Amino acid sequence: MNTALPVLTGIGSVTPYGPLAGLIPAESMDASLQPRAITAWSTPGLRRAFLVEPFRPAGIVPGLKTRRLDRLSAWALVASSLALQDAGVDLNVMDRSRIAVFFATGFGCVELTEAFYQSAATNGWAGTDPITFPETLGNAPASHVALFHQLQGPNLTISSKSFAAESALLQAASLLRHGQADLVIVLAGDTLTQAVYEWYEVAQLLAPACFNQEPLSSAPGFVPSEGVVAMVMEAAGRQAARPYAALCAGRWATGGDARSCVHQMLGDDLPEFTICASNGAPCASSSLTCSARELVGEGAMIFPAQPVAAGMGEAGALLHLLLALSKRPGPGEALLLGTSAHGGYAALRLEIF
Amino acid sequence: MIDAHKTIVVTGIGVVSPYGIGLSFLQDGMLRGQCCLERAEEIYPGFHGTVAAVGALPSLTEVHRYSRTDRLAVVAARDAVADFTGSGNILRESGIVMASTVAGLTEIDPEISRGPEAWYRHGGLMRAASYPVSRVAASVGEDLGIQGPCCGVSVACASGAMAIALAANMLLDEAAPMVLAGGSDALCPFTLSGFNSLQALDPEPCRPFDQNRNGLNLGEGAAVLVLETLSNAARRGAGILAVLRGWAMTNDASHPTAPQKDGIGLALCIQRALEMASCGIEEVGYVNAHGTGTPLNDIAETHAYENAFQGRSRPIPVSSTKSYFGHCLGAAGALEAAITISAMRTSTLYPTLRLTDPIESDQVDWLRGELRRQPLPVAMTVSAGFGGSNAALVFGSYCA
Numbered sequence: 001m002n003t004a005l006p007v008l009t010g011i012g013s014v015t016p017y018g019p020l021a022g023l024i025p026a027e028s029m030d031a032s033l034q035p036r037a038i039t040a041w042s043t044p045g046l047r048r049a050f051l052v053e054p055f056r057p058a059g060i061v062p063g064l065k066t067r068r069l070d071r072l073s074a075w076a077l078v079a080s081s082l083a084l085q086d087a088g089v090d091l092n093v094m095d096r097s098r099i100a101v102f103f104a105t106g107f108g109c110v111e112l113t114e115a116f117y118q119s120a121a122t123n124g125w126a127g128t129d130p131i132t133f134p135e136t137l138g139n140a141p142a143s144h145v146a147l148f149h150q151l152q153g154p155n156l157t158i159s160s161k162s163f164a165a166e167s168a169l170l171q172a173a174s175l176l177r178h179g180q181a182d183l184v185i186v187l188a189g190d191t192l193t194q195a196v197y198e199w200y201e202v203a204q205l206l207a208p209a210c211f212n213q214e215p216l217s218s219a220p221g222f223v224p225s226e227g228v229v230a231m232v233m234e235a236a237g238r239q240a241a242r243p244y245a246a247l248c249a250g251r252w253a254t255g256g257d258a259r260s261c262v263h264q265m266l267g268d269d270l271p272e273f274t275i276c277a278s279n280g281a282p283c284a285s286s287s288l289t290c291s292a293r294e295l296v297g298e299g300a301m302i303f304p305a306q307p308v309a310a311g312m313g314e315a316g317a318l319l320h321l322l323l324a325l326s327k328r329p330g331p332g333e334a335l336l337l338g339t340s341a342h343g344g345y346a347a348l349r350l351e352i353f
Numbered sequence: 354m355i356d357a358h359k360t361i362v363v364t365g366i367g368v369v370s371p372y373g374i375g376l377s378f379l380q381d382g383m384l385r386g387q388c389c390l391e392r393a394e395e396i397y398p399g400f401h402g403t404v405a406a407v408g409a410l411p412s413l414t415e416v417h418r419y420s421r422t423d424r425l426a427v428v429a430a431r432d433a434v435a436d437f438t439g440s441g442n443i444l445r446e447s448g449i450v451m452a453s454t455v456a457g458l459t460e461i462d463p464e465i466s467r468g469p470e471a472w473y474r475h476g477g478l479m480r481a482a483s484y485p486v487s488r489v490a491a492s493v494g495e496d497l498g499i500q501g502p503c504c505g506v507s508v509a510c511a512s513g514a515m516a517i518a519l520a521a522n523m524l525l526d527e528a529a530p531m532v533l534a535g536g537s538d539a540l541c542p543f544t545l546s547g548f549n550s551l552q553a554l555d556p557e558p559c560r561p562f563d564q565n566r567n568g569l570n571l572g573e574g575a576a577v578l579v580l581e582t583l584s585n586a587a588r589r590g591a592g593i594l595a596v597l598r599g600w601a602m603t604n605d606a607s608h609p610t611a612p613q614k615d616g617i618g619l620a621l622c623i624q625r626a627l628e629m630a631s632c633g634i635e636e637v638g639y640v641n642a643h644g645t646g647t648p649l650n651d652i653a654e655t656h657a658y659e660n661a662f663q664g665r666s667r668p669i670p671v672s673s674t675k676s677y678f679g680h681c682l683g684a685a686g687a688l689e690a691a692i693t694i695s696a697m698r699t700s701t702l703y704p705t706l707r708l709t710d711p712i713e714s715d716q717v718d719w720l721r722g723e724l725r726r727q728p729l730p731v732a733m734t735v736s737a738g739f740g741g742s743n744a745a746l747v748f749g750s751y752c753a
Contacts, residue, residue, distance in 0.1 A: 097603065097621060106485055108507060113458075114466055116547070121463035125546040126399030133547035134610045134739050137454060138486055138507030143740025146604040152618055154602035155742050156515060159487035159505040167504055174522040180601070195469040199481055202473040251528065254491070255500025256446075314487070344500075 005351070006173040007236045007243035010087025011322060014075040014189075015227030016050040016308055019060045021082040023244075024326040033308055034216070035209060035223045041194040047201075048210050049192055050225035050308045068131070069144060070111040072191045072228065076103065076141035077148050079230035080185050084149070087232040088240045089183070091149060100153040100181035101142045104168035104188040106314040107196060108138035108159070114195050141228075145185065153181045162340030163252045164188060165229075165317035166277070166348060170250045172233050182234065188318040189228030200224055216307050225311030229318035243353050244325055245334070250348035252338070258345035259295055262335065265347060270296050271333035273352070277320040278305035278339055292337055303327060317346070325352065357584035361521045362751060364591040365579030366691050367433025367535075369425050371405040371572060371678045375432055379688075380695045382677070383703050384724065389678040390558040390570050397542045402554050404540055405572035405678040416495040420457040420483035422575075423492035425684075426537035429575035430493040433533060437579070439589030448501040448529035450520040451490035451577075452512030452536035454683040456505070457483030459541040489537055493577070501529040506683075509738030510643070511602075512536055513576070513686025514746055518600040520580050530585050535687035537575035544682065545571055551610075559646035559680075560707045561673035562655070562719055569645040572679025576687035593751040595694045598731070599630025605741030611649050612737060616657030619743045623661035623735060626745035632731055634665045637747075639702050639720075641693045641734040644673020645680055650737065652712060657735075659716045668718035670725070676706035686736040690746055693734040697750050700728050 013020050016036075017028050035048035057066045057074050061081040066074035080101075084091065091099070113136045119129040134140065139157040146155045154175060160167040165188035172184040190196075200206050207221035208214065216223065236246065251261050274296045292302050309319035317338055324334070331353055338346030368375060371389035372382035382389070389405040396404070410424050419427065430449075437444060460480035465472045473481060482488070486505035494503045502523065506516045513536030520534030538544075548554050548571065555568035586593055603625065605618035612619070627634065643654055662669040674692050681688055696702060701724055708721040733747045 096606070100602075101604075106487070108486065116543070117461070117463045118466040120542075120546060121466045124399065125397035125463075125542045126549070128546045128550045130547075130550035130552075133550055136547070137509050137739055139509050139738070139740045139742065140609070142508075143604065143609065143742065146606045146741065147609065150606045152604050152606050152621065155508065155604035155740065156519070156602070157507045158519075159485055159507060160503060161485075161487045161491045164487065167502065170526075170528070171504075171519060171522065174526050178522055178525055180522075195465060195481075198470040199473060199478070202470060202478055252502050253446075253500055254494055254503045 005236055005246040005248055006176045006233050007246045008231045008233055009241040009243050010083040010232035012079040012082025012086060013229045013322060014052055014079050015229065015319060016052055016225065018053065019055060019078050019082065021086040024322065029326050046211060049197065050223055050311050052227050070109055070135060072109055072189065073141040073144045075189060075228040076145050076187055079187060079228045080145045083185060083230035083232045089232060096150050097152040098182040099151040100175050100184040101145045101151055101155045102168045102172040102184050102186045103142035103157045104164035104315050105157065105159055106164060106190050109136050109140050110193050110196060111191055112136045114193055160314060161254065162314050162342055162344055163338050163346040164314040166252050166338045166346035169247060169348060170252065173247050176235050184233045185230055186233050187228055187230045188315040190226055190312055190315050192224050192226040197224055223307055223311045225308050227312065229322050231318060245353060246351040248349040248351055252346035254344040258339065258347065261345060262295055262347045266349060270300065271335045273301045273329050273332060273334040275303045275320055275324040275334055275336045276305040277317040277336055278310050296335065357587065358582055359525060360583040361524055361580055361597040362583050362586050362593045363578050363595045363597060363694060364581055364586050364593055365433040365436065366594060366694065367429040367577040368691050369407055369429045370574040370688065371407055374428060376691055376695060388558060388706055396545055400545060402556055403558055403570045406540055407573050418479040418483060419492055421459040421539035422453055422456050422537050423483060423489055425539055425575035426451055426489045426493050427496045429535065429537065429577045430497060430533055433577040433579050434497065438591065443530045443589060445498060446501045446530055447499050448523050448532040449490045449494050449499055449503045450506060450516040450532060450534040451493060452506040452516040452683040453486050453489045453538055454507060454509055454512060455538045455541055455544055456486045456489055458543045459539045493533065508742045509740055510682055510685055511736040511738035511742040511744045512683040514690065514734065514736040514744035515602055517578060517687065517690055517746055518602055518744060521597055521600055524580060524582055531579060531581040533577050534580055535575065535577035536684040538573060538682040538684045540571060540573040553647055555646060558707060559676060561644035561646040561676050561705050562651050562711050563708050564710045564712060566646045566648060566651055568647055570679040572681045574681045574684050574688055576684060576691045578690060595697060596749045596751050597746065598632060598749045599626040599747035601625035601629060601745050603743045607741055610739050612653035614653055616653040616660060618741060619654060619657035619737055620660035622743040622745045623657065626733065626747050630747040632747055634662045636731045637669065637733055638729040639696055639732040640669055640671045641689045642671050642673045643735050643737045644675055655712050655714050655717060659714060662716060668716050670702055670718040670720050672703055672705045672720035674703055686744060689734045693732045693748055697729045697732050697748060700726055702727065
C-alpha cells in the first residue's frame, strides 16, 4: 500500500437497507431491494420510492438527540457515528481540530426549507419560525456532525451537478494531501420530500416502477431514493485502521470526453473492476454499462449502476461505492466511473483491499 | 525561492455590487465613503428594514431559467474574465467553485408548500429547478462554455471565502489550469424573513464593532476571482493582481448558530492561514473582518483578533466593509476578498462606517473616520457563519 494515499477506513450508512456500520450484509444484498409505497404524504395513487424506514437514532447511537433536527441531519449524525465506530477511531486520542467534515448533497435541508415556506404560507413572511430558519441552511447537517463529535477542522458542504459525492471524495483527499486535515468524514446524501418527488413526477423523470407494483424494468426514468452514506478517509498509517480502499487519483468535469480523461489518468493500465455510478440516470443502466464496457474493454468486470443509488442523484456515488464494496470484489484496482444524463464525468481510481 | 507551480495568484476579479458592475465601481464608491444601505419597506408586508440592492442587470441569454442569484453570478463571472488572454482551451478546461446560500430560493414562493404539484404545473417547474446550490456554478459554466470541474459551496456566511480556499486546493491538485471562484447571493424574502425572525436585523444602517451595534443588514451581490498558479499565469501572460498566500478553514463545534464567545475557533483559523502563508503576525497590515454588526459576532470576532494577534507590537488594523453595502451572505467572503485585494492595490485601508464608539480593545486598531493610506503588502479577510464555520484568506502583493 502506498502510504501517501488517502484510504477509506470506515463506513456508516443510513439507507433503504437501514442504518449500518461497515459493508451491507450479503443477505441484504442478495435480496432484491424494491421500492416502497410512499405514505409520508397523500398521493393521488400508488407512488413508490426507495425509502429509509423510520428508526430511533438514539437506539443506534446512544445519547444522540435529534428531536429538533430534520432527517438529513439526524441521518448524517448516525452515519458519521457508525463510520467512526467502523473505522475504530478513538476521537479522544486525536487532535479534533484536524478532523474535517465534507458533506455532499443535492438538495440540502429541503425538509425544513419546505417547513419554513409552510410557516410563511400560514403566518406570512413576518411570522416565520426562527427555530427552523438556521436549519434550512445547506451546511446544517455537517455542522451538527462537527458539534456532536466536537470536530474543529474544516467543515464543508458542497453540491455539484451530477457529481457531488465524487467531488467530495476528491476534495476530501485534497484536504489530507495538503495537510489541512488528518482525517475527513466524507458524507453524501439527501432526503426525499413531497416537493422533490412531485418535481420529478411533473418533469416526467420517474420510472414506471414508481406507479405500480411491477419490479424494476429497463423502462426509462428512475426511482427516487434517500439516505446518507459516510466514509472515514484518512492518510494511510494509523495502526488500528483496516482500510477498505485507497483513493489513488481522480478527475471530474462537467464536459469533455470521459474516455480521454480516463486514459489520461490511467494510461493503458486499465483496472480490472469498474463501478458504474449513474447519477439520476434511468434504472436501466444498460447504456451506461455499454459505455463503461467500451472504456475499459471486454475483459473487465463491471459492477452496474444500482437503482437505489442512482435514485439519490448527485449524492449517490458513495452508495454506489458502498454497494460495490459490499459485493466483495476482491483486492485489486477499480475505477469508480460517474456519468450523467447532463453530460460530464467523474473518474476515480481506487485500490480495493 | 517561490515555486511557481504551487503559488496561487489572482488574475481577474469580477464584481456585481450595489455600486454597479465591476470592481472599479465598488472601489470608487467605497473611496468616496458612499453607503448603499437604504430603507426598504416593500419587500414583504411587515418588513421594516434596511438593505442594499443591486440595480439593473444586463440581459442574458439564459441556457436554462436563471435565478436572480444565477444572474448575479454570471454577470460577475463575465466581468472576471473580460480581460482574459490566452488559449480558449484554458478557459474551457477551467474549474468553477461558486458559493451561495440563497441560490434559487429567490424564485420560489410559499404557495409551493400548499401543493407542490399544482405550483409546478402553473409555471413553477423551471423556477424550482434553480433551487440546488450547484445551479449557480453550473449557470456560470454554461454561460462561459467552461467544462472543467464545477462545484457549489454552501457553508452559510463563510461560503464565499471557502469557495476560494477549495479552488486553491484544486489548483494545487492540478484539477484544472484555472479556477473561477467566488460567491453570489440575491436578496429575497426567505432570508430577510429568516434573519428578521431571529431578531438579527438592524432596522437602521448597521454599526459593526460599535458598542451600540444592533444587528446586521442584508445586501446582495456577487464576486468572482480568477485563480491560477503563477506558472500558468506567466505562461499566458496574465497580469497578476495578488498572491493568495494562505488559506484555512475551521469549525467552532460550539453552537448551531452562535459563534464561540471567546473566538478560539476563528483565532485558530487565522493562525493556520498565517502559518500556511509563512507570515508572521507583524506582517499583516489589514484585516477585512466578518463584522456583521450583531452583538454576538462582533465581540467573538474581537476576541479572535486579540487571541490570534497576541504579542503583536502594534494593534492590528481591522474594519468591516459590510457597513457600506450590508451582508451578502454566500457572496460576502468573495466580495470581501475583492475589497482586500483592492485595498492592497490602492494602498488604502477602508474604515468601518458609523463606528463611533468601538468595542474596547487595546489590541485592535479599529479603522474609522477617514481613509487611511499606507502600503499594504499583506492583508487578510476573515469570514464566519452559522454552524460555526470559519475561513481566513491571506493575500500578498506580487512583485515580479
